[in-house]
Amino acid sequence: MDTAYPDIITILHQYFDGLYQSDTRILAQVFHPEAHYFCATDGNLLHLDMQHYFPIVDQRPSPASRNETRRDRIVSIELAGPVTAFARVECAIANKFFTDFLTLIKLDGKWQIVSKVFHFELMDA
Numbered sequence: 001m002d003t004a005y006p007d008i009i010t011i012l013h014q015y016f017d018g019l020y021q022s023d024t025r026i027l028a029q030v031f032h033p034e035a036h037y038f039c040a041t042d043g044n045l046l047h048l049d050m051q052h053y054f055p056i057v058d059q060r061p062s063p064a065s066r067n068e069t070r071r072d073r074i075v076s077i078e079l080a081g082p083v084t085a086f087a088r089v090e091c092a093i094a095n096k097f098f099t100d101f102l103t104l105i106k107l108d109g110k111w112q113i114v115s116k117v118f119h120f121e122l123m124d125a
Contacts, residue, residue: 004111008077008085008104011111015102016072016091022062024054032105032112041119063093071097082106096120 011030018026028050037048048056063070072091079085083106091098103115 004079004082004085004106005077007106007111008087009074011104011113012074012077012087012089012102015089015113016070019057019091019093020062020068020070020072021064022057022060024057027054027057030113031116032107032114035112035114035116038115038117039119066094068092068094085111092123095123097123 014026015030018024018030031050033050035050037046037050037053039046073089075088075090077085077087085104085106087100087102087104089100089102091100098118098120100116100118102113104111105114106112
């Protein structure tokens with residue numbers, strides 16, 4: 001587990017880069033192909049796989065293209081063993097502030113996100 005934290009931190013920074021740039025080529029590297037995406041902020045369950053999530057990202061203007069200030073940070077990382085981890089991260093896109101709970105696994109020597117469960121708050125303009 002010596003390299004687990006630095007490797008996970010690298011993946012999480014790539015995750016933030018992919019979101020900030022709305023770049024699904026980057027996100028495809030950090031999400032496992034079978035990953036799932038969940039939110040229930042509005043009282044209804046939103047559940048997407050990557051096949052349905054990536055087109056949404058591709059269609060939205062990136063925060064980078066709007067010159068938004070980056071507001072992302074890693075809050076915590078917990079390991080449950082050498083191949084299982086949980087990260088709590090925060091970021092903002094447009095007028096939404098997100099808290100993401102990311103579950104990661106390490107397969108074939110590579111960490112990837114297998115689930116994203118998040119909540120968002122609307123921020124004042």
